[in-house]
Amino acid sequence: MHIQDGRIAKIYMGPEIPAMVDTFDATGLFLMPGLIDMHVHLVWDGSPDPLGTMKAEGPNIAMARGIANARKSLAQGVTTIRDVGSVNDVGIDIAKIFASGLLFGPTVVAAGRIIQPTGGHVPDLGYIADSHDELVKAVRYLKMRGASVIKVASTGGAYGPEEIGPSVYPQKDLEIVVNEARRLGLRVASHSLGKIGIENAVRAGINTIEHGADISMEILREMKQKETCLIPTLAVYKKLSESSGVIPELYVAKSKTVVRWHKETFRNAMDIGSPIALGTDAGSPNFGPHPSVFLEMVTMVEYGMKPSDVLKAATKTAAEALGREHEIGTIETGKKADILLLKENPLEDIAKMQNICQVIKSGIML
Numbered sequence: 001m002h003i004q005d006g007r008i009a010k011i012y013m014g015p016e017i018p019a020m021v022d023t024f025d026a027t028g029l030f031l032m033p034g035l036i037d038m039h040v041h042l043v044w045d046g047s048p049d050p051l052g053t054m055k056a057e058g059p060n061i062a063m064a065r066g067i068a069n070a071r072k073s074l075a076q077g078v079t080t081i082r083d084v085g086s087v088n089d090v091g092i093d094i095a096k097i098f099a100s101g102l103l104f105g106p107t108v109v110a111a112g113r114i115i116q117p118t119g120g121h122v123p124d125l126g127y128i129a130d131s132h133d134e135l136v137k138a139v140r141y142l143k144m145r146g147a148s149v150i151k152v153a154s155t156g157g158a159y160g161p162e163e164i165g166p167s168v169y170p171q172k173d174l175e176i177v178v179n180e181a182r183r184l185g186l187r188v189a190s191h192s193l194g195k196i197g198i199e200n201a202v203r204a205g206i207n208t209i210e211h212g213a214d215i216s217m218e219i220l221r222e223m224k225q226k227e228t229c230l231i232p233t234l235a236v237y238k239k240l241s242e243s244s245g246v247i248p249e250l251y252v253a254k255s256k257t258v259v260r261w262h263k264e265t266f267r268n269a270m271d272i273g274s275p276i277a278l279g280t281d282a283g284s285p286n287f288g289p290h291p292s293v294f295l296e297m298v299t300m301v302e303y304g305m306k307p308s309d310v311l312k313a314a315t316k317t318a319a320e321a322l323g324r325e326h327e328i329g330t331i332e333t334g335k336k337a338d339i340l341l342l343k344e345n346p347l348e349d350i351a352k353m354q355n356i357c358q359v360i361k362s363g364i365m366l
């Protein structure tokens, strides 16, 4: 393979490899595209109370923490990160810092704050919008701020006092967000756990359903037809459901419900063939340090996915869900040279993903 200006310039098959300068001999190693984590919170530290840490630190240190977390993730093979919720929109600044070359890091696709109604999920990361005018203004503000994706919450969450069942926005409100974002060239991700909130989001034309715990067969078929991608984030809820005595018991109980829903929905989504991409919710309460991709991969296999499909969810399908399949997600001429080299074959055992021996980001060897 010939890498030039950060891209894959040419792939040589067979013995006719020409003499090149600055060569790296990868004989006997396994090569794959860099990983894409579709759902992280860079400013959070994964401790039992990341919100408390964030509030105590303030937004400047939160940004420094986010940069450190992004670079830690890159070192372990995550070459593209989608940040779907940060305090003061600092995720957007982190994306700009890496994109401008001010600091070296992964590609970050950032949403900034999460559009949500009064009484919604994690208001500390929220842009509160209740009326139709406020929803339009929220999307326009985030676009102006530099967001590359819009995140909205259509239901409550497990980590918080609110209910996870009901939809917090009617379908019409979500359509307003989708239409305004689309007009401005942005895709929309929706935090959606309960059945009705997911149904409203899918019908409104949302691009990615985050968490997607309780999805009916009818809506899964509609997701396949519309190419709405499911980002299940399985491991974080499993971890929360096992965190009795560490986080509030109400949150543990809600997470147990989510895990029960997840197991069935994930299996149905695989059977129907709805697109599934890997997202972790890295940084979330009691989830441990960034990155969390390995844990999510193991959980996806545990819930019935083949290792080859897990790797596809973490590369090709994720790139498609971002709308960046022309840039990343596969090893092809012209694409960004975001590449991993492994000592052993992860298709045989997903545990081999822990043994990445070389990360290459935009042609630069770490």
Ligand SMILES: [Zn+2]
Binding pocket: 039, 040, 041, 084, 085, 281
């Ligand atoms: Zn999240």
